Amino acid sequence: MSPVIEEHARARLITDGPLTRPVPVDLRYDATEDPRTVHITLPGGTDWAFGRDLLERGLRTPIERGAVRVWPCGRTQLIVELHSTDGVEVFQFEIRTLIRFLARTRAQAPATATPSDGTPEKRPSRTRTTADPTATAARPERGAPAARG
Numbered sequence: 001m002s003p004v005i006e007e008h009a010r011a012r013l014i015t016d017g018p019l020t021r022p023v024p025v026d027l028r029y030d031a032t033e034d035p036r037t038v039h040i041t042l043p044g045g046t047d048w049a050f051g052r053d054l055l056e057r058g059l060r061t062p063i064e065r066g067a068v069r070v071w072p073c074g075r076t077q078l079i080v081e082l083h084s085t086d087g088v089e090v091f092q093f094e095i096r097t098l099i100r101f102l103a104r105t106r107a108q109a110p111a112t113a114t115p116s117d118g119t120p121e122k123r124p125s126r127t128r129t130t131a132d133p134t135a136t137a138a139r140p141e142r143g144a145p146a147a148r149g
Contacts, residue, residue, distance in 0.1 A: 005029040005104050009097050014079070014090040025091070027098075029105040038105065040080070042089070047127045048082055052109075055080075056102055059095060067126070084126050 012020040028039040058070025069081040
């Protein structure tokens with residue numbers, strides 16, 4: 001089995017307008033790169049990397065680490081809020097999609113990949129993965145705060 005797990009998913013971009021919009025996202029996990037880290041790649045090529053435990057904990061209770069906030073929204077949705085110098089992006093995911101992805105990562109992760117191994121927790125980071133520096137992820141207009149769910 002390959003150490004890289006990639007799953008294409010759909011999330012809903014939450015804005016301060018009356019409508020949300022579905023957007024494609026990629027969920028990625030590479031146990032050889034860092035067994036504690038997951039990646040969410042947004043439209044436009046922006047990649048967010050953060051601790052897998054942040055998503056796992058966020059399924060049950062609100063949690064914040066650095067520029068990333070995660071919380072359950074009812075029994076079937078999860079909200080992921082990403083802060084950057086460009087603004088705030090808020091995405092709503094189906095919990096079952098993330099549970100399935102996280103289960104696959106746990107099955108692939110080495111036994112030493114738990115946060116209790118004495119290593120510091122993964123800090124969230126944001127990178128641009130496209131060659132086009134002008135490409136941007138869909139987000140609320142600058143200065144317009146995103147609605148919280």
